[in-house]
Amino acid sequence: MSGSPLPPASAQVTAGSTPAQALHEPVLHWYDANARVLPWREPGAGAWAVMVSEFMLQQTPVNRVLPAYQVWLERWPKPVDLAAEPPGEAVRAWDRLGYPRRALRLHAAAQAIVERHGGEVPDDHNALLALPGVGTYTAAAIASFAFGQRHVVVDTNVRRVLARALTGVAQPTISPTAADQRLAVTALPADEPTAARWAVASMELGALVCTARTPRCGDCPIRSRCAWVLAGSPPYDGPPRRGxxxxxxxxxxxxxxLAVLRATTGAVPKKTLDACWHDKAQRERALDGLVADGLVEPLPRARYRLPS
DNA sequence: GATGCGTGGCA
DNA sequence: TTGCCAAGCAT
Incomplete structure (x- = not known):
């Protein structure tokens, strides 16, 4: 870099002194007026509710999560309630949310919480990160949403908002990068409560307004500051996004x-599973994979069931 | 870093 | 109709 001196720290933290910091006030104000009412955001929801919602929302839209979430929280209101059940019950209750390994990991995480944290969802970022199924995003999300801590919470929504508003491109990179994290750090408010509000508000903006396909720029609180809009909303010109x-x-x-096994209490003959797919080799490979993943338990006499 | 992992709605 | 997309994680 050049020899130009950095401005004093006091100037760097002045509100609105950088393009990123200038986004805070309008986005927070927009969130106060436009946030969706969601059960895991209710005041008394608690960290377990946040954690369950975050697992279910990994790659699954809110509207499809809501019914399964309600059933789950009523049946297993605390981690210890889920931990006491066989993992197959978690897989069954996962219903058709997709990626059922998440159900297995949530069950394993509940057991770890009982064993290592006295049944309470930990508030420490590293302790969260050590739980099965909890990665960088989910650990930061739980710490921020449930415990009000200051973390960069970078999901696909936030990556898109920052790519447009600050980088000036139509879409973020296909995969998350270290550059995304660094950019998010520059946009993180300095004080803890504001940082926590910014995390949920910037995500909500990406989910409701700054959407992937048809962004509603006319409703956007930061359109006058958005680098992409100011550049004339140029179309995406990166590499093709793999469908x-x-x-x-x-x-x-x-x-x-798995749909057959979910619908059946007890053992299912292999003959019944064979009717699911015509190609035998692929069928066997898929079944073996489910067993290897712990999603299906083989029984004597060519029978199968959800894991006990 | 690339790949595998479900399911359904929508432009 | 059919790609594209949806609050990622583990290997």
Whole structure:
């Protein structure tokens, strides 16, 4: 870098002194008026409710999560309640949210919380990160949303908001990068309560206004400051974004097999599973994969069930 | 770092 | 109709 001196720290933290900091007030104000009412955001929801919602929301839209979330929290209001059940019950209750390994990990996380943290969801970021199924995003989200701590909470929504508002491009990179984290750090408010509000507000803006396909820029509180809008909203010009094929994949076969097992209490003959898919080799591979993942338990006499 | 992992709604 | 997309994680 050049030899130009940095401004004094006092100037750096002055509100609105950088493009990123200038976003805080309008986004927070917008959130106060436009936040969705969601059960895990209710005042008394608690950290377990936040944690369950975060697991379910990994790659699954809010509207599809809501019913399963309500059933889950009524049945297992505390981690110890879930930990006492067989993992197969978590897989069954996961219903059709997709990516059922998340159900297994949430169950394992509940057991770890009982064993290591006295049944209470830990408030420490590193302790959260050590739980099964909790990565960088989820640990920061729980610490921020449930405990009001100051963390960069970077999900696909936040990456998109910052890419547009600060970098001036239509879409963020396909995969999360260290640069995303660094950019988010520059946009993180200095004080803890404001940082926690910013985390949820910037995500909500990405979910409701700054959407991937048809952003509602006319409703956006930061459109006058958005680098992408100010550049004339240039179209995405990066590498093609890989579409996920589904028809005919092992994923589809796994989904069919598990759907049968979810709908059945007790053992299912292999013959019943065989009717799920015509291609024997693929069928066997999918079933073996489910067993290897711990989602299905093989029994004597060619029978299968959800894990006990 | 690339890949595998479900399911369904929508432009 | 059919790609694209949805609060990621583990390997």
């Amino acid at each position: 996920q094929t589904y028809e005919g994949t092992d994923r589809q076969v796994r989904g069919r097999l």
